[in-house]
Amino acid sequence: xxxxxxxxxxxxxxxxxxxxxxxxxxxxxxxxxxxxxxxxxxxxxxxxxxxxxxxxxxxxxxxxxxxxxxxxxxxxxxxxxxxxxxxxxxxxxxxxxxxxxxxxxxxxxxxxxxxxxxxxxxxxxxxxxxxxxxxxxxxxxxxxxxxxxxxxxxxxxxxxxxxxxxxxxxxxxxxxxxxxxxxxxxxxxxxxxxxxxxxxxxxxxxxxxxxxxxxxxxxxxxxxxxxxxxxxxxxxxxxxxxxxxxxxxxxxxxxxxxxxxxxxxx
Numbered sequence: 413x414x415x416x417x418x419x420x421x422x423x424x425x426x427x428x429x430x431x432x433x434x435x436x437x438x439x440x441x442x443x444x445x446x447x448x449x450x451x452x453x454x455x456x457x458x459x460x461x462x463x464x465x466x467x468x469x470x471x472x473x474x475x476x477x478x479x480x481x482x483x484x485x486x487x488x489x490x491x492x493x494x495x496x497x498x499x500x501x502x503x504x505x506x507x508x509x510x511x512x513x514x515x516x517x518x519x520x521x522x523x524x525x526x527x528x529x530x531x532x533x534x535x536x537x538x539x540x541x542x543x544x545x546x547x548x549x550x551x552x553x554x555x556x557x558x559x560x561x562x563x564x565x566x567x568x569x570x571x572x573x574x575x576x577x578x579x580x581x582x583x584x585x586x587x588x589x590x591x592x593x594x595x596x597x598x599x600x601x602x603x604x605x606x607x608x609x610x611x612x613x614x615x616x617x618x619x620x621x622x623x624x625x626x627x628x629x630x631x632x633x634x635x636x637x638x639x640x641x642x643x644x645x646x647x648x649x650x651x652x653x654x655x656x657x658x659x660x661x662x663x664x665x666x667x668x669x670x671x672x673x674x675x676x677x678x
Contacts, residue, residue, distance in 0.1 A: 413431075413432060413471045413472065414429065414430070414431055414466075414469045414470050414471050414472075415429070415430040415470070415471065415472045415473075415474065415660060415663055416428075416429055416430075416470045416472070416473045416474075416490075416494065417429075417430065417473075417474050417475075417656045417659040417660060417663075418473070418474070418475045418476070418477075418486055418498075418659075419475075419476050419477075419522060419525070419655045419656065419659065420443065420475065420476065420477035420478065420479050420482050420483065420486065421443060421478060421479070421522065421544055421545060422443060422478060422479060422544075422545040422546075423442070423443055423544065423545045423566075423568070423635075424440050424441065424442060424443055424544075424635070425440070425441050425442075425443050425482075426438070426439070426440050426653075426655065426656065427439045427440075427441075427456070427459075427656075428653060428656035428659075429460075429463075429465055429470075430656075430660050433660070435653060435656060435657075436465065437459075437460075437463040437465050438653060438656065439456075439459045439463075440635075441455060441459075443479060443482070445479070445481060445482065447485070448485065449485045449486070449488040449489040449492065450489075450492075452485060452486070452489055453489045453492065453493045456489070456493075457493065467493065467494060470494045470496065471496070472496060472499070472663060473490040473494055473496045473497075473498035473499070474498060474499045474500075474501070474659045474660070474662065474663040475487070475490070475498045475499070475500045475501065475659075476500075476501040476521040476522050476525045476655065476658075476659055477500070477521060478520045478521060478522055483500060486498065487500065499662070499663055499666060501521045501524070501525060501659070501662055502521065503516070503517055505662065505666060506662075506665050506666055507524055507525075507527075507528050507662055507665065508528060508556070508665055509524055509527050509528055509531070509556060509557070509558050510556075510557045510558065511524065511557075511558045512557050512558060512559055512560070513558070513560055519558065522542070522655055523540075523542070523548060523550050523558075523561075524558065524658075525655050525658035525659055525662060526540050526542060526550060526633065526654050526655055526658055527540065527550055527552055527556070527558050527658070528658040528661050528662055529651075529654045529655070529657040529658035529661060530550075530552060530631050530651075530654060530658075531552055531556035532657075532658075532661055533631075533651070533654075533657070534629050534631055534648075534649065535554075535629070536552045536553055536554045536555060536556050537551070537552060537553055537554050537624045537625065537627060537628040537629070538551070538552045538628060538629045538630070538631060539551055539552075539561075539617060539620050539624075539628055539629070539630045539631070540552070540561075540631050540632075540633065540654070541613055541617075541630060541631070541632045541633070541634075541637070541647065542632075542633050542634045543566065543567065543609075543632065543633070543634035543635065543636040543637050543640055544566055544634040544635060545566045545568065545569065546563055546564065546565060546566045546569070547563075547564045547565065547566050547567065547609065547612065547613075548561060548562070548563050548564075549561040549562040549563075549616055549617075549620065551620055551624065551628075562616055564612060567586060567605055567606070567609045567636060568586065570605055570608075570609075571583070571584060571586060571601070571605055574601060574605075580597075581597065581601060582597070582598065582601075584598050584601050584602060584605075585602075586602070586605065586606065586636065587602065587606070587639070588602065588606050588607075588639065588642075588643065589602040589603045589606065589607075591603075592607055606639075606640075606643075607643070609636075609640060610640055610643045610644050613632075613640060613644060613646065613647070614644055614646050617630055617646045618646075629648045629649070630646055630647050630648050630649075631647075631648065631649045631650075631651055631654065632647045632649070632650050632651070633650070633651050633652060633653075633654040633655065634652075637650050637651075637652060638650050638652070
């Protein structure tokens, strides 16, 4: 079957189209709170066309969102342009993950979705490092239970804060500098941000391993996962489409229960 997966984040909307269980196409677009359903649809349909994918063939849509105003926008888009009522991942949806927190409802849908995919692919115990708008660390037990984790500002947020809150520091490209000792302002900022976040990942992983044991696997995902992973040996795997895979798995767990024709239920 053809399944359209959508991960709505604060900075990017990541989308993937599965043909059966294979990721046939994937896209990343900027999150825009002001876009309407029709505007997003025109962009998405253009991406389908450029990737030689047929939107008419889509049999199911599954959505994870941490941007509540856009959740409804994508529900309308799915109904109007794909003829499907989407499965929206929330506390009512079966995921197979026990969230062992004081307030389980506080956990973002994307973090639970990542947990589903990480446990399926890598087993437990595991640490998922998601280098997105925020840098999040999610810990899974040997049985796949979600134990908690840590949240830090994302590297992009840190870079923007330096630019906005200082008089002379520029907005910079987030790439590794030639050396840790910066020879100019831009290189010094890149060193502090890039290698500083490498140190953040290494330090927190060391603390998690002290609690979880040396067998804990570390999986990195998100836009900067590959460049951060290249600078440290604490990351065991880089999986840029982990969330899309989790969405596919959750769809299958729920047996496409929301895969109905649009308008469909009266």
